[in-house]
Amino acid sequence: MRSLHLRPEPIRPDPTTGLLAALREAAAHIAAEAATLDVDGAFPGAGVAALRDIGLLTAPLPRALGGAGLGTTPEGAAPLATALRLVGRASLPLGRLYEGHVNALRLVLRHGSPAQAEAAARDARRGCFFGVWNTDGFNEPPLAVADGVLRGRKILCSGAGRVDRALVTARDSVAAPPQMLLVDLAPGERADLSPWTAQGMRASATGAVDFTGLPAVLIGQQGDYLRQPDFSGGAWRFAAVQCGGVEAVLGLLRAHLSHTGRGGDPHQAARLGQAAMAAETARLWVHSAAQRAEAALPEADTVAYVNLARLAVERTALDVLELAQRSIGLQAFMRPNPIERVARDLATYLRQPAPDRALVGAAAHVLEAAAEPGDLWG
Numbered sequence: 134m135r136s137l138h139l140r141p142e143p144i145r146p147d148p149t150t151g152l153l154a155a156l157r158e159a160a161a162h163i164a165a166e167a168a169t170l171d172v173d174g175a176f177p178g179a180g181v182a183a184l185r186d187i188g189l190l191t192a193p194l195p196r197a198l199g200g201a202g203l204g205t206t207p208e209g210a211a212p213l214a215t216a217l218r219l220v221g222r223a224s225l226p227l228g229r230l231y232e233g234h235v236n237a238l239r240l241v242l243r244h245g246s247p248a249q250a251e252a253a254a255r256d257a258r259r260g261c262f263f264g265v266w267n268t269d270g271f272n273e274p275p276l277a278v279a280d281g282v283l284r285g286r287k288i289l290c291s292g293a294g295r296v297d298r299a300l301v302t303a304r305d306s307v308a309a310p311p312q313m314l315l316v317d318l319a320p321g322e323r324a325d326l327s328p329w330t331a332q333g334m335r336a337s338a339t340g341a342v343d344f345t346g347l348p349a350v351l352i353g354q355q356g357d358y359l360r361q362p363d364f365s366g367g368a369w370r371f372a373a374v375q376c377g378g379v380e381a382v383l384g385l386l387r388a389h390l391s392h393t394g395r396g397g398d399p400h401q402a403a404r405l406g407q408a409a410m411a412a413e414t415a416r417l418w419v420h421s422a423a424q425r426a427e428a429a430l431p432e433a434d435t436v437a438y439v440n441l442a443r444l445a446v447e448r449t450a451l452d453v454l455e456l457a458q459r460s461i462g463l464q465a466f467m468r469p470n471p472i473e474r475v476a477r478d479l480a481t482y483l484r485q486p487a488p489d490r491a492l493v494g495a496a497a498h499v500l501e502a503a504a505e506p507g508d509l510w511g
Contacts, residue, residue: 148201149212155187156216160223167224170336171474174326176295177336180227181262189216191257193235195242198254204235204370205242210423214373218419221377222384225478226337228374230264230292235370237263237300240313243363244353249315256298264296266342267311267358275304276344278314278351283344293340294324301344302358310356314349318342333474333481362426362435369422369439371485372446376415378479379450383412385472386457389464404456411449411456418442425510437498438510440491447483454480 163180170177184190193213194200204213213235221228241253257263266287269275276285287301299318302311326340358364386408390396396405422442426435454476458465465472502509 148196149192149203149209152188152192152201152203153212153215153219156184156189156219159183159187160219163220163223163227167226167336168469168471168474170226173329173335174338174340175336176292176338177224177227177230178295180224181230181295184220184227184231185260185262189220189231190234190260190262191254192216193238194254194257198242198251199258200254204239204423204427207424207427210427211420214369214420214423217370217373218377218380218416221374222381223377224336225374225378225381225475225482226334228377229334229337229371229482230262232370232374233264233291233296234262236367237265237298239363239367240265240300240358241315241352244313244357245315249350249352253298253315261297262292262295263298263300264290264292265300266290267302269304270341275307276301277305278303278312278349281348283314283316283347283349285345286341286343288328288341289339290324290342291334291337291339293326293338293342294321295338299342300352301349303349311358312355313352313358315352316344316347316349318347323347331481333477333479362432362439365436365491366426366439368443368485368491369419369426371482372415372422372443373419375446375450375479375482376412376419378475378482379412379415379446379453381475382450382453382457382472382479383408385475386453386460389461389472401460404460408453408456411452415446415449418445433498434510437495440495443485444488444492444495447485447488450479450483 163183166177166179191199192201192203195205196202202209204210217232220231238253238257242250268287268289270286270288274285276283276287296318299316301314301316303314304311323343324340326338328341329339386405390401390405395401422439425438457472464470467473
């Protein structure tokens with residue numbers, strides 16, 4: 134009797150490998166566009182188009198919906214962290230916008246109905262750009278919905294006038310839990326970019342958007358937007374973009390020392406070494422937080438760890454900014470030196486909500502934990 138020789142199944146290539154390789158190739162063009170867009174109200178249109186061409190707008194979708202599974206599984210966490218770092222390294226405004234796109238798709242997939250998830254995936258495959266806008270105007274009623282029609286506006290909307298699908302939160306009152314809604318927007322309409330006068334992130338097209346009279350589709354239930362661990366645990370994604378900004382500053386510092394021939398000075402070498410350690414610290418925190426956030430771990434552990442990660446990245450970013458500016462001197466504060474722009478963008482993007490609350494909450498978790506300090510996250 135002849136023995137059967139079974140052919141082994143061919144190893145299927147990981148689609149994320151090609152995506153990340155294409156992103157690395159496009160990074161120089163994205164960075165070149167960023168250098169020309171340090172203008173209030175600008176939008177990195179070519180950068181978004183590059184992400185679309187690479188396939189990164191659909192990459193956060195599960196493979197069953199035509200995506201690459203970036204961030205939808207524990208295995209997809211590391212590739213998404215890398216993608217967010219690479220985009221942030223090339224352009225922090227584009228990184229902020231792409232992180233919002235990823236977040237919006239994730240929320241619809243996680244809390245929407247199967248039909249809503251399929252519709253969002255279809256829109257992403259058609260090239261639609263998504264965003265998440267949660268901040269209500271100061272001293273004015275929150276965005277509200279009645280009979281499927283919206284009333285009010287949102288502020289601090291990155292990509293205002295450019296986002297095709299906005300996931301927004303509405304409330305019956307200031308104290309009520311938020312209800313997520315998905316809104317179709319026409320390009321160039323309903324956006325007011327004049328209030329955005331921040332020092333950095335000028336090319337993120339951030340502004341206010343008036344939704345009054347627009348129809349909206351409810352996504353999930355009231356309070357789903359704030360559901361843990363996703364709400365706090367998702368902070369690793371903006372930390373990944375910030376980590377890319379840290380790497381950009383480190384690269385610019387290295388290039389400056391190489392160009393000026395000052396890298397051999399022991400004081401300059403020490404600062405470069407310290408900056409390199411800090412940047413790697415940030416990267417390790419981000420990738421570890423990504424893996425933990427996407428795994429089925431206890432909620433309190435996930436929230437505490439990611440909160441520590443986002444604050445560790447903030448601290449390392451501030452340290453690297455100081456080291457680079459001290460090494461380069463006055464030129465680091467003068468246009469058109471690229472580090473001047475990147476430093477402003479990074480310093481602005483670091484201002485994320487409630488850092489003190491995140492730190493105190495993480496500290497409380499450490500205080501109450503039964504495990505030894507070295508085993509807290511084992």
